[in-house]
Amino acid sequence: MENDELTFLEEQLAGTELLACATCNEDTLHAHAEVLEVYPLATELQMQCTCCQTERTWLDWTPAKRQARQN
Numbered sequence: 001m002e003n004d005e006l007t008f009l010e011e012q013l014a015g016t017e018l019l020a021c022a023t024c025n026e027d028t029l030h031a032h033a034e035v036l037e038v039y040p041l042a043t044e045l046q047m048q049c050t051c052c053q054t055e056r057t058w059l060d061w062t063p064a065k066r067q068a069r070q071n
């Protein structure tokens with residue numbers, strides 16, 4: 001297995017978020033499934049519940065780029 005593939009899998013595992021799952025009816029860990037849309041201020045992601053595999057969309061408001069602004 002190539003190192004790039006291992007790194008990708010590790011990043012996928014590290015990229016889980018605690019989100020409300022309608023099926024589990026509680027907050028569960030969701031894994032990043034795919035990127036649906038990239039907006040200027042947010043990224044819309046398809047997230048998959050790690051407990052029941054139900055997928056949901058989620059808006060990640062983490063800035064894609066951090067720009068240090070100085071006067």
Ligand SMILES: [Zn+2]
Nearest residue numbers: 021024049052
């Ligand atoms: Zn679930």
